Amino acid sequence: MKKPKVKIRTVAEAAGVSVTTVSLVLNNVASARVGADTRQRIHEAAERLGYVPNEVARQLRAQRTNTLGLLGDEVTTTPFAGRMVLGAQEAASKHGWLLMLLNTGLDPELERKEISALLQSRVDGVLYTTMYHRVVRVPDQLRTVPTVVLDAEDDSANLPSVVPDEEGGAYLATKELLDHGHRRIGFVNSNLDIPATSGRLAGYQKALRQADVPFDPRLVVSTHPVSREGYAAASELLSRRERPSALFCFNDRVAMGAYQAASALGLRIPADLSVVGFDDQEEISEGLLPGLTTVALPHYAMGAWAVDALIARILDPNAPVERAVLPCPLVRRESVAPPVS
């Protein structure tokens, strides 16, 4: 229970040298000239005493904390974003930086003060993130600290940001179905006003166009993108006289509803109906039978990219403002097969 706090001075005295010398040696300062024997003694003393430098003192002196703040609208902990946080965390760790969690609550007035106070000199930069891809207004208080927008785009467009390539992902999904021979491909889109809605529609259309399949607006239905609504939308689509042979679903939850709709209609997947989802929420995509072919959101990669970009900006404030759009890879499972001819 004793805590004789070994500080740098302790080591210095043990090695019979000055504090300066210890610091120089332990930090491997290139310009320092210290005899080999002295170095030896210092290292030994430090080792023996179990010396670890006080990081806070260091931070004060260096005017840098090597810490990033992950600031989000309750996001940070949404199950969805887990991998994004992980990507950020591991990237930070790779650079030797730490990640601090900050949730913006609901009271913006209160939050404003709190955040700027907490941020003050505790973090060198901020990852501003949202629960899902959208356009945000970054709080003014962040103007003073290097910031990167994660899984979102700021309206002013002068901050680095990283978002998923919604269009590219939808293109891949649709193309996967086309490549298997499908021509009547239903699309259960969302009815939310977010980039994913328009982006995925664009990707769907692009793939069709490229395959010379005429776009039929009647095959596209919009709905609130949850399982229950997906069930309803898919049921409607699949009950038509000329039913689609495949369904591209806005997300995995919708796809889950589609599975249930197909089951209710006696349609087997993928024999009678092919389905592709979006998001790759593993509880769903892996849990469904058969496994759901879907498009993965690059959460991990986005988190990592954002951290890299942020640290780059901290180190060099004049670094260019990049706005990344990361690819959404197709994850093949068992829900796609050629249509019955």
Next chain:
Amino acid sequence: MKKPKVKIRTVAEAAGVSVTTVSLVLNNVASARVGADTRQRIHEAAERLGYVPNEVARQLRAQRTNTLGLLGDEVTTTPFAGRMVLGAQEAASKHGWLLMLLNTGLDPELERKEISALLQSRVDGVLYTTMYHRVVRVPDQLRTVPTVVLDAEDDSANLPSVVPDEEGGAYLATKELLDHGHRRIGFVNSNLDIPATSGRLAGYQKALRQADVPFDPRLVVSTHPVSREGYAAASELLSRRERPSALFCFNDRVAMGAYQAASALGLRIPADLSVVGFDDQEEISEGLLPGLTTVALPHYAMGAWAVDALIARILDPNAPVERAVLPCPLVRRESVAPPVS
């Protein structure tokens, strides 16, 4: 782009007083005697200059960071644990503390040094957590810093910890089925050697005993608790001559498999079969049709409890070592109904 760094000295000069006085006034030190007019001037100056104290300097002086480390085996960001992190984060925030994220990677040797270095004086305490409830050996390096074990129990049993009441949750789940009149209740348990397996079995048995329903071991099957295996296990159970009228599933993923098994066998839920899950993973429990009645793991509450306990211990190292077992509430949806008589 100017940054004339307003520090406490700036305020002092602006108000025409000493640094000491500014500190005293701004921190509302009770024992300080400062004239009302002077206070006024200081507050005005601080406000006008937008002064915010440098937190790092403060930490150095106070020898305290008011920061907690959330340390886990990749946990911290598992979708599952999102609400746990949120609970911890919000509790910390309530106390005015911050949360730092640390993932223990895979290389324990490397990790050891890294962690102890990072921990050194950057955090005042550590939340040691795991992906799911189990017994862990807490790394030695944590012996030096106040630690609370979250969603796990340490083998030495001398650290505060908080875990879900597996038995109580299973009891509630089973009782819910019994209360609806079910007597033949199948239990698809996990085959993993974790507290949840034995605890949930105990709860299941306790509920049966209390309802005077004899325990029939043939109604219990063990399997790897994922959807696919759940499907197989449930199929087997439901294909028996005397099939159970209800299924208690180890977790929601298993329940998801059970839904699919029921569907394949032409059994409607809840008319022909009642199902209760465990975990309340909302993507599943809310996504299934009908909604899955399940037992929620108290992730949020556990996170909050752990933070409260940790801060209490930091403030008073002699605080008693509590080991909490938090209740798992039943979440009713639509998957339970009386059996067909």
Next chain:
DNA sequence: TGAGCTTGATAAAACGGTTTGTCAACGACG
């Protein structure tokens, strides 16, 4: 022999706050 390098090491000044101890001025009181 002394001027000038080089080597090895250090004292002291930051970094930006908090806290302790001291002190001058002033009114009250004996």
Next chain:
DNA sequence: CGTCGTTGACAAACCGTTTTATCAAGCTCA
């Protein structure tokens, strides 16, 4: 009129590092 307590304010020490500037000693070379 001295003494004492109170009030209001501040100087200086401290927290644990890093870094700059300085210095003594030894060596080289003219």
